[in-house]
Amino acid sequence: MAVVGAGAAGTLVAVQVCETALRRARPLDLVLIDPAPEAGRGAAYATRDPEHRLNVPAGGMSCYPEDPEHFLRWLCRHGRPEVSAGDFVSRYRYGSYLADTLGRAVIAAHGTVSVRRLRVAVDGCAWPSDGRARLRLADGRTVSADSVVLATGPAPGGGWIPEELREAPGFVARPWAPGALDALAEADGDVLLVGSGLTAVDLALSLQRVDRTVHSASRNGLLPQSHTTSPQPPLPPPPELAEGMPLDRLRTVVRRHLAAAVREHGDWRPAMDGLRPVTARMWQGLSERDRAVAISRDATRWNVHRHRMAPATAQAVDQARSTGRLRLHTGRLASVRPLEDGRFDAVLASGSRLTVRWVVDCTGPGDRLDASGDPLWSGLLSEGLAVAGPLGMGVATERGRLCDADGDTSRPLYTLGAPRQGELWETTAMPEIRVQAAELAADLVPAAP
Numbered sequence: 001m002a003v004v005g006a007g008a009a010g011t012l013v014a015v016q017v018c019e020t021a022l023r024r025a026r027p028l029d030l031v032l033i034d035p036a037p038e039a040g041r042g043a044a045y046a047t048r049d050p051e052h053r054l055n056v057p058a059g060g061m062s063c064y065p066e067d068p069e070h071f072l073r074w075l076c077r078h079g080r081p082e083v084s085a086g087d088f089v090s091r092y093r094y095g096s097y098l099a100d101t102l103g104r105a106v107i108a109a110h111g112t113v114s115v116r117r118l119r120v121a122v123d124g125c126a127w128p129s130d131g132r133a134r135l136r137l138a139d140g141r142t143v144s145a146d147s148v149v150l151a152t153g154p155a156p157g158g159g160w161i162p163e164e165l166r167e168a169p170g171f172v173a174r175p176w177a178p179g180a181l182d183a184l185a186e187a188d189g190d191v192l193l194v195g196s197g198l199t200a201v202d203l204a205l206s207l208q209r210v211d212r213t214v215h216s217a218s219r220n221g222l223l224p225q226s227h228t229t230s231p232q233p234p235l236p237p238p239p240e241l242a243e244g245m246p247l248d249r250l251r252t253v254v255r256r257h258l259a260a261a262v263r264e265h266g267d268w269r270p271a272m273d274g275l276r277p278v279t280a281r282m283w284q285g286l287s288e289r290d291r292a293v294a295i296s297r298d299a300t301r302w303n304v305h306r307h308r309m310a311p312a313t314a315q316a317v318d319q320a321r322s323t324g325r326l327r328l329h330t331g332r333l334a335s336v337r338p339l340e341d342g343r344f345d346a347v348l349a350s351g352s353r354l355t356v357r358w359v360v361d362c363t364g365p366g367d368r369l370d371a372s373g374d375p376l377w378s379g380l381l382s383e384g385l386a387v388a389g390p391l392g393m394g395v396a397t398e399r400g401r402l403c404d405a406d407g408d409t410s411r412p413l414y415t416l417g418a419p420r421q422g423e424l425w426e427t428t429a430m431p432e433i434r435v436q437a438a439e440l441a442a443d444l445v446p447a448a449p
Contacts, residue, residue: 001017001028001029001030001031001145001146001147001148001149001444002030002031002032002033002133002135002143002145002147002148002149003017003030003031003032003033003148003149003151004033004034004122004135004148004149004150004151004152004376005033005034005042005150005151005152005153006032006033006034006036006039006040006042006117006151007034007036007040007041007042007043007044007045007151007153008040008042008044008045008098008417008430008433009151009153009416009417009433009436009437010032010034010039010149010151011039011040011098011099011101011102012063012098012433012434012437013149013151013416013437013440013441014030014032014039014102014105014106014115015063015101015102015105015437016437016438016440016441017030017113017441017444017445018030018105018106018108018109018113018115019105019108019109019441020441020442020444020445021109021112021113021445022108022109022112022113024445024446024447024448025112025448026112026445026446026448027112027113027114028112028113028114028445029113029114029116030113030114030115030116031115031116031117031118031143031145032115032116032117032118033117033118033120033122033135033137033143034118034119034121035119035120035121035138036119037119038095038099039098039099039102039117040095040096040097040098040099040101040102041092041095041098041099042095042153043153043176043177044091044095044176045091045092045094045095045098046092046095046176046178047091047092047176047202048092049090049092049202049205049206050090050092051202051205051206051313051316052090052091052092052202052205052206053088053089053090053091053310053312053313054088054089054090054091054094054310055088055198055224055227055307055308055309055310055313056088056429056430056431057085057086057087057088057227057231058071058072058075058083058084058085058086058087058088058089059071059072059084059085059086060085060430060431061094061430062434063097063098063101063434064434064438065431065434065435065438069085070101071094071097072084072085074097074100074101075089075093075097078096080093086229086230086231088227088310088311088312088313118137118143120137120138120139120141121137121138122135122136122137122138122376123136123137123138123375123376123379124136124375124376124379125148125150125376125379125380125385125413126383127385127411127413131146132144132145132146133145133146133147133148133411133413135148146412147412147413147414147444148412148413148414149414149415149416149440149444150376150377150402150413150414150415150419151415151416151417152374152376152377152415152418152419153365153417153418154364154365154366154367154417154418154428155365155366155367155368155369155371155372155374155377155418155419156174156365156366156372156373156374157361157363157364157365157366158173158174158361158363158366159366159371160194160333160363161173161361162336164337164338165336165337165338165344165359168338168344169342170338170342170343170344170357170358170359171338171344171358171359171360171361172184172358172359172360172361173361174361175199175203175360175361175362176199181203181206181207181360184207184358184360185206185207187357187358188211188212188357189212189343189356189357189358190212190213190214190215190354190355190356190357190358191203191207191212191213191214191215191356191357191358191359191360192215192216192217192336192344192346192354192356192358192359192360193214193215193216193217193360193362194217194218194333194336194359194360194361194362194363195216195217195218195361195362195363195364196216196217196218196220196221196222196223196328196362197218197224197303197304197307197362197363197364198224198307198309199362199364200216200218200362201223201224201309201313201317202313203360203362204216204317204320204326205313205316205317205320208320208325208326209325210325212325213324213325213326213327214320214325214326214327215326215327215328215329215354215356216326216327216328216329216362217328217329217330217331217333217346217348217354218329218330219300219330219331219332220300220330221328221329221330221331222300222301222304223304223309223317223328224303224304224307224308224309225304225305225308225309226308226309226310226311226313226314227269227308227309227310227311227314228267228269228311229311231269231270232265232267232269232270233270234270234273234274234276235257235261235265235270235271235273235274236274237257237274237275237277237278238253238256238257240253241253241254241275241278241281241282242278242281243285244281244284244285244286245285246286246287246290247286247290247293247294247298250282250285250286251298254275257271257274257275258271258272268305269308272305272306276426276431279424279425279426280424280425280426280427282425283424283425283426284423284424288390288391291390291391292391295391306426307429329348329352329354330350331348331349331350331352332348332349333346333347333348333349334347334348334349335347336359339355342357343355343356343357344356344357344358344359346359365418367392367393367394367421367422368388368392368393369381369386369388369394369395369419370388370392377395377419380395380402381395384404384405384406385402385404385405385411385413386402386403386404386413387403387404387405388422389419389420389421389422389423390422390423391422392422393421393422394418394419394420394421394422394423395415395419395420395422396422396423397409397414397415397419397420397423399439399443400414400415400416400420400436400439400440400443401413401414401443402414402415412444414440414443414444416433416436416437416440417432417433417436420436
C-alpha cells in the first residue's frame with residue numbers, strides 16, 4: 001500500500017491504516033511518500049511563527065472522530081495542561097501532534113505493519129493489467145503497490161499571476177514554501193498581500209513593523225470573521241436542509257437560521273457551526289448551475305463566516321489596522337508592474353495606485369487539478385485514470401475511490417481532502433479529513449474472514 005503525501009491528510013490515513021491493520025490482525029506493507037523532511041506538517045503546520053494559530057479550537061482538532069479529547073490529552077502530556085477545548089494553539093505545535101501520533105501508531109503496529117518513508121516526489125502513476133499500481137518517483141525509481149491513496153492536499157493557486165510578475169525579484173508566489181519570506185523579514189519596504197483571507201492575516205502579522213505598511217487587496221475587502229472568546233455549542237440545522245433544494249430557497253433557509261440564532265442567542269456563530277454536518281448534503285442538493293452561481297456570488301461571504309480567525313489573531317489584526325501598519329483595499333487588482341528600482345506599481349480597478357517593494361500571493365489554493373501543474377494529477381487525468389469533479393473542481397470519486405474516464409471505480413486508487421471539493425465543498429479541514437481517513441482505512445484493510 002502506498003500513501004502519496006505526508007501532510008495532515010496522508011498522516012491521518014497512515015495512522016488509521018496502522019491502527020486498523022493492528023486491530024484486524026492484517027499484516028501489510030505501507031510506504032509513505034513525500035519529499036517533506038517531516039511527516040504531519042505539510043504547508044499548513046510547518047510555520048514556526050507563534051502568531052500563526054489554528055483557526056479551529058483545540059477541542060475540534062483531534063486526529064480521531066470518536067475521541068474528541070485526544071489532542072487535549074496530548075497537549076497536557078507535552079507541557080500545556082492549561083489549554084482548554086476552546087483555546088487556539090499554534091499551527092507548529094499541531095504539526096508536532098500529528099507527527100507524534102503517527103510515530104506512536106507505527107510503533108504500536110510494529111510486527112503487523114511494515115512502514116517505509118520515501119522523501120521524494122511522485123511524478124506519475126500507471127495501472128498495468130497485472131492489477132498493481134506503478135508509481136514513478138522524481139528520482140527515477142518506481143514503487144509498486146496494490147492500493148494507492150493520493151493525499152496531495154490542495155492544488156496550487158496563482159492562476160492570476162502574469163509571467164512578468166512571476167519572474168520578478170520581490171514577488172512571492174508560494175509564501176508557505178520554506179524560506180520564502182526570509183528576505184521580506186530582513187529587508188525594508190512596504191508589502192502588498194494579494195488577498196485578504198486567513199493566509200493574508202497570518203502574513204500581515206508576521207511582516208508588520210514600525211517602518212512598514214502592509215497592504216491587503218482583494219475584490220471584496222473582507223477579512224475573516226473572528227471566533228468568540230466564549231463559544232456556544234452548535235445549534236441543530238433546519239430539518240429541511242436534509243433534502244436538496246434550489247439555491248434561492250437554500251439562501252432563505254440559511255439566512256433565517258442565522259437570524260434566529262442572533263435573536264435567541266445573540267450570536268450567529270452557533271447556527272453557522274451547526275451547518276457543518278449537513279454542508280455536503282446542501283452542496284450535493286444543488287444543481288450544477290446553482291453550484292456555479294453559489295461559487296461566484298456566495299462563496300466569499302460563506303468563507304469569511306465559516307473559516308474564522310482565533311480571537312487573539314483578530315485582536316492583533318485590529319491593532320495593526322488602528323496603527324496603520326495594515327491597510328485594507330477593496331477592488332480587483334488591475335495590474336502589477338515591476339519598476340526599474342526594484343519596486344512594484346500596483347493599480348486597483350478603482351484607479352487606486354500603490355507602490356510597494358514586495359508582492360505576495362495570498363489568494364489561496366486553486367481548485368482545478370488539471371491546471372495545477374502537478375505531473376502526477378496531470379498524468380492521471382490525461383490517461384483517463386481520473387476525471388475532473390463537478391464544475392471541474394478536484395476529481396470525481398465514489399466515497400473517495402477515483403472514477404476513471406469510463407466511470408469505473410474498481411481500482412483501489414483513492415483520494416481525500418481537497419481533491420474531493422467539487423463533490424463535497426467542505427473537505428479541507430480536520431473534522432472532515434479525519435472522518436474520510438477512517439473510512440478509507442476501513443476499506444483498505446479488509447476485516448478478518
